[in-house]
Amino acid sequence: MFGYEFYVDPSRCIGCRSCLQACEECDTHRGKSMINFDFIEREESIRSAAYVCWHCDEPTCAQVCPADAIKKGEDGIVHSSLKPRCIACNNCVLACPFGIPKMMIPEQQMMKCDMCYDRTSIGKRPMCATVCPSQALSYVRPEEIASRREKPTNIFYFGSQKITTKVYMMAPAEREAIALDVVDYMWEENHELVAARD
Amino acid sequence: MNWLRRGTSEPLWKEEFSVRTADERYVTRRQLTKFLVLTSLGMFVGNIWILIRSLFYKTPVYPQQPVAELGEIPIGGVKLFSYPTKDDHCIMIRTAEDEYVSYSQKCTHLSCAVYYSQAENRLECPCHQGFFSIKDGTVLQGPPSRPLPRIVLETRGEQLVAIEVKG
Numbered sequence: 594m595f596g597y598e599f600y601v602d603p604s605r606c607i608g609c610r611s612c613l614q615a616c617e618e619c620d621t622h623r624g625k626s627m628i629n630f631d632f633i634e635r636e637e638s639i640r641s642a643a644y645v646c647w648h649c650d651e652p653t654c655a656q657v658c659p660a661d662a663i664k665k666g667e668d669g670i671v672h673s674s675l676k677p678r679c680i681a682c683n684n685c686v687l688a689c690p691f692g693i694p695k696m697m698i699p700e701q702q703m704m705k706c707d708m709c710y711d712r713t714s715i716g717k718r719p720m721c722a723t724v725c726p727s728q729a730l731s732y733v734r735p736e737e738i739a740s741r742r743e744k745p746t747n748i749f750y751f752g753s754q755k756i757t758t759k760v761y762m763m764a765p766a767e768r769e770a771i772a773l774d775v776v777d778y779m780w781e782e783n784h785e786l787v788a789a790r791d
Numbered sequence: 792m793n794w795l796r797r798g799t800s801e802p803l804w805k806e807e808f809s810v811r812t813a814d815e816r817y818v819t820r821r822q823l824t825k826f827l828v829l830t831s832l833g834m835f836v837g838n839i840w841i842l843i844r845s846l847f848y849k850t851p852v853y854p855q856q857p858v859a860e861l862g863e864i865p866i867g868g869v870k871l872f873s874y875p876t877k878d879d880h881c882i883m884i885r886t887a888e889d890e891y892v893s894y895s896q897k898c899t900h901l902s903c904a905v906y907y908s909q910a911e912n913r914l915e916c917p918c919h920q921g922f923f924s925i926k927d928g929t930v931l932q933g934p935p936s937r938p939l940p941r942i943v944l945e946t947r948g949e950q951l952v953a954i955e956v957k958g
Contacts, residue, residue, distance in 0.1 A: 655810040667813045 595716040600738050601644045602763035605729035608641035612721035627706040646693045646706035648759035654685035669759045674703040690751040859951045869907045874953045881942050893942035894928050900935040
């Protein structure tokens with residue numbers, strides 16, 4: 594809306610967890626971080642990845658919601674579940690290919706990253722992007738991101754499911770899309786990115 | 792209800808409970824309540840307006856207009872005239888030697904012109920078979936719900952003068 598886009602680059606993540614702290618500061622979910630933070634192959638490496646909701650064009654979480662509680666707004670933001678509707682059934686948590694939705698057991702409600710809607714809807718940057726020291730999470734204009742070596746992509750393949758998203762992932766320049774062989778991951782071997790089809 | 796929908800292969804529930812807020816057609820309880828409150832507020836204001844108008848209502852002053860000579864029409868005969876303005880068409884019937892009745896010619900249903908049926912001795916509207924009594928203009932049959940407005944006639948010497956519209 595204001596010409597900014599969200600770019601996630603896990604290769605820049607230094608694991609400082611500033612984004613988790615900053616996210617907790619948000620008034621709509623104070624004390625609860627909506628950032629998804631993972632260590633990658635922790636036995637062998639110190640790599641980490643912090644990422645936010647990708648805000649899919651066809652959000653799987655909302656499509657599987659039996660209570661019609663998850664809504665995608667006109668500006669493309671997929672919001673947390675509506676409190677009066679959410680029945681805490683965990684469908685969205687299980688269905689999301691990125692593993693974004695978080696079930697808040699005390700509240701009996703699913704909550705997720707809404708890209709700091711109270712901030713981004715008035716042109717401010719999300720909390721996480723303002724604090725990230727390495728710009729692994731950055732909320733900038735597309736021309737600013739074009740100077741990076743990696744290329745942003747918002748096309749993902751999970752097996753046969755193609756997902757296009759609002760948030761961009763920084764990928765190697767030669768890749769058009771990011772494809773994951775889900776079955777391969779289930780065997781916990783050879784976690785390789787597979788080349789994107791078409 | 793399929794003919795109402797845009798051409799799509801999606802199931803109906805996906806359209807009605809769309810993931811996108813922009814396409815949502817679901818009416819929430821709160822929206823319906825707002826609608827009901829606003830509608831009844833509108834009704835209330837409208838009724839107050841009608842009340843105020845009726846308080847300031849003035850009975851119109853009718854002109855006195857000679858419409859016919861005595862004996863101008865035969866018994867069972869009819870004369871058409873306009874009263875109180877040129878656009879209000881009226882019908883006058885001589886029912887007896889010295890008995891004249893007059894009504895507005897506009898049917899109270901959908902404003903067709905009524906005519907006098909001598910055979911049935913009643914006023915008939917040809918549009919939807921609405922029949923009116925010749926005695927007092929009340930509805931005998933058909934869709935009209937109100938009687939025909941009556942023109943009050945007065946005999947002044949040799950002249951019949953319309954002085955008022957009643958009803």
